[in-house]
Each structure stands twice: as structure tokens, then as C-alpha cells.
Amino acid sequence: MEAQAPVFTLKRYWFDDILLTSNGFVPNENIRVNLDPKCIFSKSAHSAILEVIFTAFVEGAEKPFFRVKCSGEYVFGETVRTVSDIPEFFYANGIAIIYPYLRAYVSLVSQQANFGCAIILPLSNLSGIKDFVKKNTTEIE
Numbered sequence: 001m002e003a004q005a006p007v008f009t010l011k012r013y014w015f016d017d018i019l020l021t022s023n024g025f026v027p028n029e030n031i032r033v034n035l036d037p038k039c040i041f042s043k044s045a046h047s048a049i050l051e052v053i054f055t056a057f058v059e060g061a062e063k064p065f066f067r068v069k070c071s072g073e074y075v076f077g078e079t080v081r082t083v084s085d086i087p088e089f090f091y092a093n094g095i096a097i098i099y100p101y102l103r104a105y106v107s108l109v110s111q112q113a114n115f116g117c118a119i120i121l122p123l124s125n126l127s128g129i130k131d132f133v134k135k136n137t138t139e140i141e
Contacts, residue, residue, distance in 0.1 A: 008074045013098050017069040022115040030059035039137040041083050046076045050094045072098040083139045091130035
């Protein structure tokens with residue numbers, strides 16, 4: 001029996017657009033967090049960049065005190081030529097693959113900042129946001 005090639009693979013991941021500011025306050029248990037994913041599919045490269053922006057707010061504040069964007073580049077096989085060819089399971093699994101990296105990074109940076117608490121994101125079933133990721137997927141040449 002011949003092994004089947006994977007439909008997509010994570011080529012690389014990185015963090016950028018990092019903001020961490022305390023302005024003298026010590027965050028407490030009233031922290032609100034948000035994940036905002038989006039995906040950009042490149043037809044010519046048969047690849048997608050999945051971005052997940054994490055933000056943390058102190059209750060009542062408009063601006064986050066912590067923000068980081070985690071991006072992952074996924075390469076697809078030759079059969080995926082357009083957004084409509086992306087398999088449905090990518091939208092849940094793509095984010096589930098990079099979430100542990102984001103989770104570890106948020107914990108590490110918030111702990112090293114030493115402003116009173118570490119932000120520890122829980123282990124999560126992210127399949128509930130797959131429709132949001134799919135809806136926020138765009139296609140470029």
C-alpha cells in the first residue's frame with residue numbers, strides 16, 4: 001500500500017506585531033482575551049498564510065496591553081489551486097497546529113515581563129472557529 005502525501009504542511013511560523021505595555025499597572029483577574037484569525041491563500045504559490053492575532057485587555061480599557069500576531073505558512077499539494085479547493089478540515093486543523101506555539105509564546109512573554117501575572121491560554125478545541133476562519137479567507141494571485 002502506497003503512502004498518501006499530506007494535503008497541507010506547516011512550512012514555518014513566526015511572531016510579529018508585538019505590543020506589551022504595562023504603564024505602571026498590574027493586570028489582575030479582570031483580563032479579557034481575544035483571538036482574531038484570518039487566512040490569505042496564494043494561488044501561484046499553492047500556500048496560505050494563517051494569521052491569529054491575540055489581544056489581552058484589562059477590563060474597561062479600550063486598548064490592549066498585550067498583542068501579538070502569530071502567522072503560519074502552510075503549503076498545499078498541487079490539487080489545491082483556489083480557495084474552493086482547500087479541504088474543509090484545514091480551517092480547524094490549521095489553527096490547531098499553530099495554537100500551541102502561540103500559547104507557549106504568550107505564556108513566556110507575559111511571564112518574563114514580570115508585571116504581576118502570566119497569561120496562560122487554556123488547551124482548547126478550536127473547531128468552533130473554523131467557520132470564522134473560512135469566512136475570513138481571501139485569495140491572491
